[in-house]
Amino acid sequence: MEKFVSKYITFLFVTILMLIFIFPLIWMLILSTNSRTEIYSFPPPLLPGTELVNNFQNLIAQIPFFMNLWNSVYIAVANSALILFVCSFAAYGFARFTNAPGNRWIFAMVIAAIMIPPLAGIIPWFMQMRWLGWIDTHWPLIIPAAAYPFGVFWMYQYIKQAVPNELYEACKMDGASDFRIYIQMVIPLIRPGLGALAILSFLNSWQNFQLPLIVLNSTEKFTIPLALTNLTSQFGTDVAGIMLGTSISVVPIFIAFILASRHFIEGLTSGSVKS
Amino acid sequence: MKVAKGSIVYRMKQNKMFYISVAPFLMIFLMFSLFPIVASFFLGFTKWNGVGLPEFNGIDNYIQLFKDPIFIKSIYNTIYIWFFSTLFTLGLAFILAYLVNHYIDRAKGFFRVVFLFPLLVAPALTAIMISVIFSTNAGIVNSIISLFTEGVFTYEWLRSQFWVKPLIVLIIVWRWTGYHFILYIAGLQTISKELYDAAEIDGANVFQKIMNVTLPLMTPILLVSVITATVGGIQIFDEPYVLTQGTGGINNSGVSMGMYLYQTAFEYFNFGLAAAQSFVLFLMILGITLVNARLLRNRT
Incomplete structure (x- = not known):
């Protein structure tokens, strides 16, 4: 009986806490469907309203929303694709050619680099971008982040565990080149690891705010977080529009997360699973 | 050859x-x-406005920094935000994970998924959401308080020097609790039930079990979790920037080190000084990470 009661109370407690946690998200959806007057009236609206279409028209009248959405999508896809290739290819080198002079100490440098905070070199980084003529372009958000030390470490562990050494020898005997071994044998074997890294790097890029803020100047070049935060300062308080824009940028991610929660959890927590 | x-x-x-x-x-x-x-x-040892060549000026930047009251304030704010957000996030995540692991049999997967939702929202956008929830005239928080007060309650949370930092802490706790919760659940599942049973036979109560069985075995995971929270917390930028609309709050009450660095470089164009700031930031993260690692290792 006592066990039953404590179970019941705990379940209730955790459920209430969960409701508090998802409240802001539900509140965001409610506000994005209500008109400005409804939002500012007292008591505030607690149910979905009927102004969704109207709010959306207001939103696209103020910022090039579709453009911003497209920028976010293609930058995140391009950056993630580059990370997957660069990191898994390097990891293949580290994992397979253990005899190569320099392997050990270059790998040690990669591990040490995981701990380096990105802000540490931000000033010279910005100067480089200016010198390359990359200010107000999307290159700074795609190319530099491709060298993701954690990605190399993560893929290295995956390759070590998924690809036995004998397999390389067997392929070599069959006359396959080293590059073909990477493309045709290693990549298919490490697909789950690549998936987790893809999710992690996509979200990193999708949520990035500071670097776009530093390098982008024109509204058409903005990514979604930058465009929406700019809306706050520029037009005072179009609460409905901002909430609608935020909803549009997170709802697809929520759906993807629910459909593939196992992979998302692996991807998001991969940063902490260090053996 | x-x-x-x-x-x-x-x-x-x-x-x-x-x-x-x-x-x-x-x-x-x-x-x-x-x-x-x-x-x-x-x-960091030069004076430079971004045009022409940097001019060597020794340790002037560092002297200037530590005489600058705003820089000192940004260090204080950053440590405040880091300390309380880490404490509350990790504490709440641990309690949740312990409760879910020990008392809840069904829907564990469901809780894992739902508590992770906030992490999928960009930090800049969560800051917008919190500023809407706490806004003066349309905020749900003021509306709820209004139910208990005479007239309409219109407290200006976002213009309060005291509340800016707790609101930033709240954003971090909201976003990150689910992440640490999942780490701890995974860790707790590896602790065998026999250890708890043995402690129970010895007459240990719940808190003694947590102190003597759970925490020591969870040390490696706690270490990872503290380091993750530290590296992120010290560099915090998006949340204070968006919450204060780039101003740093009334009287710089919400300025973080990352944000002051940004202002020094991209608003005052003092790149040498900003580089010195980023180096201080780098040393702080390094220092705190090493101390964390040592403290947690000594306890085992």
Whole structure:
């Protein structure tokens, strides 16, 4: 009986806490469907309203929303694709050619680099971008982040565990080149690891705010977080529009997360699973 | 030239593919990660407005920084935000994980998924959401308080010098609790039930069990979790920037080190000073991480 009661109370407690946690998200959806007057009236609206279409028209009248959405999508896809290739290819080198002079100490440098905070070199980084003529372009958000030390470490562990050494020898005997071994044998074997890294790097890029803020100047070049935060300062308080824009940028991610929660959890927590 | 078998050059030739495969990574890494950090260290000893050549001025930047009350305030704010957000996030995540692991049999997967939702929202956008929830005239928080007060309650949370930092802490706790919760659940599941049973036979209560069984076995995971929270917390930028609309709050009450660095460089164009700031930030993260690692290791 006592066990039953404590179970019941705990379940209730955790459920209430969960409701508090998802409240802001539900509140965001409610506000994005209500008109400005409804939002500012007292008591505030607690149910979905009927102004969704109207709010959306207001939103696209103020910022090039579709453009911003497209920028976010293609930058995140391009950056993630580059990370997957660069990191898994390097990891293949580290994992397979253990005899190569320099392997050990270059790998040690990669591990040490995981701990380096990105802000540490931000000033010279910005100067480089200016010198390359990359200010107000999307290159700074795609190319530099491709060298993701954690990605190399993560893929290295995956390759070590998924690809036995004998397999390389067997392929070599069959006359396959080293590059073909990477493309045709290693990549298919490490697909789950690549998936987790893809999710992690996509979200990193999708949520990035500071670097776009530093390098982008024109509204058409903005990514979604930058465009929406700019809306706050520029037009005072179009609460409905901002909430609608935020909803549009997170709802697809929520759906993807629910459909593939196992992979998302692996991807998001991969940063902490260090053996 | 004939290369002797076993020599370094021979081994390098044998492993040509190694150098090809790490080349793309190394080139991007050396150019855009390592070089800026080294350059930043040297830039910290110069005066430079971004045009022309940097001018060497010794440790002037560092002297100026530690005489600057706003810089000192940004350090205080950053440590405040880091400390309380880490404490509350990790504490709440641990309690949740313990309760779910020990008392809840069904819907564990469901809770894991739902508590992770906030992490999928960009930090800048969560800051917008919190500022809407706490806004003066349309905020649900003021509306709820209004139910209990006479007239309409219109407290200006976002203009309060006291509340800016707790609101930033709230954003971090909301976003990150689910993440640490999942880490702890995974850790707790590896602790065998027999250890708890043995402690129970010895007459240990719940808190003694947590102190003597759970925490020591969870140390490696706690370490990872503290370090993750620290590296993120010290560099915090998006949340204070968006919450204060880039101003840093009334009287700089919400300015973080990352944000002050941004202002120094991109609003005042004092790049040498900003580089010195980023170096201080770097040392702080390094220091706190090493101390954390040592403290947690000593306890086991």
